Amino acid sequence: MTAENPEPGGAPEKLERIIAGQLRHYRTANSLSAAELAARTGLSKAMISKIETASTSCSLTTLQRLADGLQIPVTALFRGADTDRDATFTRSGQGSLTVRSGTQHGHEYRVLGTLKGRSDAIEPTLVTLTDASDVFPLFQHPGTEFIYMLSGKMVYGHGAYEYTMEPGDSLLLDGEGPHGPLELLDLPIQFLAIAAK
Numbered sequence: 001m002t003a004e005n006p007e008p009g010g011a012p013e014k015l016e017r018i019i020a021g022q023l024r025h026y027r028t029a030n031s032l033s034a035a036e037l038a039a040r041t042g043l044s045k046a047m048i049s050k051i052e053t054a055s056t057s058c059s060l061t062t063l064q065r066l067a068d069g070l071q072i073p074v075t076a077l078f079r080g081a082d083t084d085r086d087a088t089f090t091r092s093g094q095g096s097l098t099v100r101s102g103t104q105h106g107h108e109y110r111v112l113g114t115l116k117g118r119s120d121a122i123e124p125t126l127v128t129l130t131d132a133s134d135v136f137p138l139f140q141h142p143g144t145e146f147i148y149m150l151s152g153k154m155v156y157g158h159g160a161y162e163y164t165m166e167p168g169d170s171l172l173l174d175g176e177g178p179h180g181p182l183e184l185l186d187l188p189i190q191f192l193a194i195a196a197k
Contacts, residue, residue, distance in 0.1 A: 013054070015081055019063070020054040022077045026070045027052075040069035088113030095126060106133035112192075122196040129154070129181065129189040138178035143197040145179070147171045152189030157182040165191070 027037050027048075034052070038045040043065060050056040051066070058066070067074040095110040103109065108128040115121040129152070138157055147156065148170045156163045159177040163169075164185075173179055175195065 015078075016054040016057055018079075018081045019058065019077050020052050022079055023048075023066060023070075024052050026072055026076065030070060032070075037066075037069055041065040086115045086118070088115065098125075105136040106130065107136075120197060122194050124192060124194045126150075127189075127191050127193050129184055129187065131187050133184060133187075133189075135181055135184065138180040140178055141175040141195065143175045143195060145173050145175050145196075146192075146194040147173070148192040148194075150190040150192060152184075153186035154181050154189050154191075155183035155185065156180070 027034070032040075034048040035045050037043075038048050041048075043062065047056070047062075051058055051062075063074055063077055067077060090112045095112045098109045098111050100107070100109050106129070108130075110126040110128070112124040112126055114123065147165070149165045149167050151167055153164070153166050156165050156171060156179070158171070158173045158179040162182060163171055165171065181189075
């Protein structure tokens with residue numbers, strides 16, 4: 001096996017099929033015939049056909065000419081090539097317990113998912129407050145936070161404002177403002193907190 005002649009079913013063959021599909025998609029979306037695209041790119045109609053049937057590999061120069069002819073970024077021709085993406089599935093009642101500043105006050109934090117190596121990823125957390133929970137000083141963090149009430153009733157503070165929250169209520173806030181539960185009115189309380197940087 002050589003780089004120029006990969007074994008069938010290898011990554012280069014998969015990439016050629018992806019480029020073929022994307023080229024056909026963008027050409028037909030622009031209502032262009034193979035002949036019209038050939039005229040726009042300076043490639044032959046036969047070459048367009050070979051690329052669209054994944055029976056040939058294209059050079060980077062050819063890919064750039066195709067992208068220019070279709071008025072798309074060259075990366076659009078590779079869309080779908082990198083399909084392995086990180087995901088986290090968490091079953092009901094599961095999720096990893098984490099210790100935070102509120103843990104010592106009886107608050108339970110259950111992280112519902114994380115993405116590896118993503119500094120911009122959101123962090124969904126199920127927060128549970130029971131009769132063992134205390135109100136504790138408000139806290140701050142960079143980014144934004146979204147709170148969605150699932151059960152119970154509480155007064156939640158953000159800066160100088162107070163919000164009485166019941167199931168179905170939500171609050172989107174700037175994390176830099178001091179925030180947190182002020183009064184626990186109907187226990188147990190559960191809410192979903194989604195923080196983003």
